[in-house]
Amino acid sequence: MTLILSNDDVEKLLTMPDCIAALEEAYVEMAEGRGISRQRSDCITPTTYSDDAIYGLKSMDGVVPKLGVGAIRINSDIVTNPLVGNTRRRVKIPAAPNDRYVGLVLLFSTHNGEPLAIFPDGVLQRMRVGATNGLGVKYMARANAQTIGLLGSGWQAETQLTAACAVRDIRHIRCHSPTRANCEAFAARMSEQLGIPVEAVAQPEDAVKGVDIVMCGSNSLDPIFFQRWVEPGMHLSSIKKPEIEPAAIKAAHKVAVHTHDTSPILVVAKGANFRENTKEAGWNAANALDFKTFPALPQLIAGYVSGRDDDAQVTCFLNNLGLGYQFAAAGSVIYKRAVEAGAGHSLPTDWFTETVHP
Amino acid sequence: MTLILSNDDVEKLLTMPDCIAALEEAYVEMAEGRGISRQRSDCITPTTYSDDAIYGLKSMDGVVPKLGVGAIRINSDIVTNPLVGNTRRRVKIPAAPNDRYVGLVLLFSTHNGEPLAIFPDGVLQRMRVGATNGLGVKYMARANAQTIGLLGSGWQAETQLTAACAVRDIRHIRCHSPTRANCEAFAARMSEQLGIPVEAVAQPEDAVKGVDIVMCGSNSLDPIFFQRWVEPGMHLSSIKKPEIEPAAIKAAHKVAVHTHDTSPILVVAKGANFRENTKEAGWNAANALDFKTFPALPQLIAGYVSGRDDDAQVTCFLNNLGLGYQFAAAGSVIYKRAVEAGAGHSLPTDWFTETVHP
Numbered sequence: 001m002t003l004i005l006s007n008d009d010v011e012k013l014l015t016m017p018d019c020i021a022a023l024e025e026a027y028v029e030m031a032e033g034r035g036i037s038r039q040r041s042d043c044i045t046p047t048t049y050s051d052d053a054i055y056g057l058k059s060m061d062g063v064v065p066k067l068g069v070g071a072i073r074i075n076s077d078i079v080t081n082p083l084v085g086n087t088r089r090r091v092k093i094p095a096a097p098n099d100r101y102v103g104l105v106l107l108f109s110t111h112n113g114e115p116l117a118i119f120p121d122g123v124l125q126r127m128r129v130g131a132t133n134g135l136g137v138k139y140m141a142r143a144n145a146q147t148i149g150l151l152g153s154g155w156q157a158e159t160q161l162t163a164a165c166a167v168r169d170i171r172h173i174r175c176h177s178p179t180r181a182n183c184e185a186f187a188a189r190m191s192e193q194l195g196i197p198v199e200a201v202a203q204p205e206d207a208v209k210g211v212d213i214v215m216c217g218s219n220s221l222d223p224i225f226f227q228r229w230v231e232p233g234m235h236l237s238s239i240k241k242p243e244i245e246p247a248a249i250k251a252a253h254k255v256a257v258h259t260h261d262t263s264p265i266l267v268v269a270k271g272a273n274f275r276e277n278t279k280e281a282g283w284n285a286a287n288a289l290d291f292k293t294f295p296a297l298p299q300l301i302a303g304y305v306s307g308r309d310d311d312a313q314v315t316c317f318l319n320n321l322g323l324g325y326q327f328a329a330a331g332s333v334i335y336k337r338a339v340e341a342g343a344g345h346s347l348p349t350d351w352f353t354e355t356v357h358p
Numbered sequence: 359m360t361l362i363l364s365n366d367d368v369e370k371l372l373t374m375p376d377c378i379a380a381l382e383e384a385y386v387e388m389a390e391g392r393g394i395s396r397q398r399s400d401c402i403t404p405t406t407y408s409d410d411a412i413y414g415l416k417s418m419d420g421v422v423p424k425l426g427v428g429a430i431r432i433n434s435d436i437v438t439n440p441l442v443g444n445t446r447r448r449v450k451i452p453a454a455p456n457d458r459y460v461g462l463v464l465l466f467s468t469h470n471g472e473p474l475a476i477f478p479d480g481v482l483q484r485m486r487v488g489a490t491n492g493l494g495v496k497y498m499a500r501a502n503a504q505t506i507g508l509l510g511s512g513w514q515a516e517t518q519l520t521a522a523c524a525v526r527d528i529r530h531i532r533c534h535s536p537t538r539a540n541c542e543a544f545a546a547r548m549s550e551q552l553g554i555p556v557e558a559v560a561q562p563e564d565a566v567k568g569v570d571i572v573m574c575g576s577n578s579l580d581p582i583f584f585q586r587w588v589e590p591g592m593h594l595s596s597i598k599k600p601e602i603e604p605a606a607i608k609a610a611h612k613v614a615v616h617t618h619d620t621s622p623i624l625v626v627a628k629g630a631n632f633r634e635n636t637k638e639a640g641w642n643a644a645n646a647l648d649f650k651t652f653p654a655l656p657q658l659i660a661g662y663v664s665g666r667d668d669d670a671q672v673t674c675f676l677n678n679l680g681l682g683y684q685f686a687a688a689g690s691v692i693y694k695r696a697v698e699a700g701a702g703h704s705l706p707t708d709w710f711t712e713t714v715h716p
Binding site: 032034035037038041043045057062070077098100108113118120265270354356357358 | 420703
């Protein structure tokens with residue numbers, strides 16, 4: 001049978017510790033060259049949805065033979081670029097029927113090629129981001145780290161905390177985000193979920209002052225953490241490049257990135273109202289940070305390089321780019337747990353295979 | 359609803375003339391830069407299937423905004439490389455449950471992103487190859503061409519003939535392939551299907567002598583058509599590079615290729631028993647034919663270049679590489695016809711979409 005799972009299924013089946021463990025094993029495979037990843041590709045065209053929107057068909061592949069799976073993650077997006085204040089934001093529109101987004105993971109067996117499962121990417125998308133930064137914490141933060149300062153309370157913030165709490169004995173968290181009410185609601189929810197105090201604070205400085213781990217989990221394309229806030233022994237963590245001021249990155253004794261994979265393959269059709277993410281592009285050029293010179297997370301996990309030499313060092317982990325590989329690794333756990341639990345809709349595998357030679 | 363279609367559905371729903379018309383329209387879009395394609399990628403790893411086998415996860419994307427669709431074609435293959443005689447062959451194993459292959463096309467709407475259909479790639483795979491060479495015939499063969507010499511009687515041969523017969527008033531076909539019995543069975547079947555004489559002949563020279571159109575539709579990695587067989591006014595057609603002797607290609611007045619897309623992105627894991635197709639690689643290097651210098655089929659169809667200037671010219675079309683784009687173009691017709699016919703299994707689109715932001 002081929003399983004069709006929902007985001008609810010994924011949420012119930014995959015715990016953060018399981019997700020972290022699967023990625024950890026998979027990254028060792030990647031460091032050793034036994035696990036492989038194909039960089040993301042974005043095909044961008046006009047859409048009839050609206051004149052200022054674009055259509056994007058995006059895909060990324062990865063195979064983890066040790067876990068017996070290959071995965072392809074596909075996004076079929078309607079995207080607009082509204083001006084919010086002075087900033088142009090990239091906004092995905094839930095334009096599919098019933099106001100829904102379209103992101104899918106297809107999981108295949110490396111043993112016999114069969115399609116094992118199809119499930120939406122939304123819940124796993126943020127879990128794998130969290131798990132990846134969690135592994136950054138595990139391999140780079142002080143072993144005795146107990147406090148987190150979180151910048152951001154949006155859709156990526158939650159899994160940043162659950163992941164960090166899965167790898168360190170965290171006792172206290174402070175968080176800040178621009179809209180006070182959002183931040184307070186987030187803090188209340190996370191306090192209950194994690195069973196430790198999560199405190200909303202009015203200023204970003206208040207969130208990060210004196211903490212062991214700084215986590216940037218925002219959707220900002222401008223720096224939100226600055227060199228002047230760096231303290232000895234801190235671990236800095238970011239889910240995208242521009243969050244941490246380049247001077248702060250340069251001030252760290254150890255810096256690691258998620259991957260050395262190159263930028264996505266970008267194919268843009270004539271007439272597509274496509275705006276390059278100029279802020280991020282500008283950030284790259286202006287700061288002359290060559291990410292290839294930093295070790296990648298798999299190299300840390302496989303033990304080729306150390307993430308930290310002593311408790312006084314400042315460390316920094318930049319989750320610079322996602323990989324289809326992560327969907328394969330975590331997908332292997334989701335599939336296994338789904339089979340055990342009898343979850344999802346079971347469809348005949350014959351519907352997704354063929355007797356005709358392809 | 360999202361439709362799950364079978365190869366039988368595809369075969370019933372898509373006629374060769376429809377497939378040719380959809381590709382023709384899509385190629386104009388491509389020539390004008392409005393339709394786009396992402397080159398194929400192959401992720402190759404070991405598999406537990408057997409020591410001498412490899413696992414391959416392959417994908418290619420394409421979007422045709424004018425037809426309202428994007429498509430991704432995925433293959434999840436177990437492949438072996440047995441020695442057959444003196445030649446090492448690349449053999450896909452139907453290793454999935456019930457001895458089946460795994461190749462899928464996912465079709466999405468560029469209007470709202472929704473997943474429209476999922477169907478196996480096998481039937482469409484050979485139809486789009488045939489349709490592409492058919493368009494080569496339409497734009498390069500003599501308008502009064504009436505005879506075809508076909509080399510090959512295997513799984514690609516049939517659609518080569520149906521496509522050519524869809525664009526020219528073909529009256530007589532001769533075919534040759536190494537195993538006489540196969541060739542005779544093929545000839546008998548195609549005679550009935552096409553309603554014109556299809557004659558199996560003992561020697562390749564007999565098949566191609568005096569014909570208007572030579573079609574190579576074999577699985578050979580060695581040349582099967584030679585310069586000494588070229589006659590004035592002939593159109594030469596091939597489904598892969600090495601079939602036509604380079605000297606014969608060079609003897610043609612007009613040569614066109616399917617695409618200028620670069621070779622597939624190849625990512626190979628350590629330990630994969632992967633054999634590069636050295637014959638084809640050697641062919642490229644040895645013959646110094648720079649395919650970028652030949653016009654591509656979309657340029658012919660859009661009228662940027664002519665395929666033939668007079669009836670005496672020898673023309674040559676090389677179907678050098680497939681594109682995900684073809685699956686989008688033909689997929690748009692399959693989907694439209696499937697909706698009209700109420701074909702396939704209808705599943706709730708909500709199963710393949712999400713409320714969670716991806």
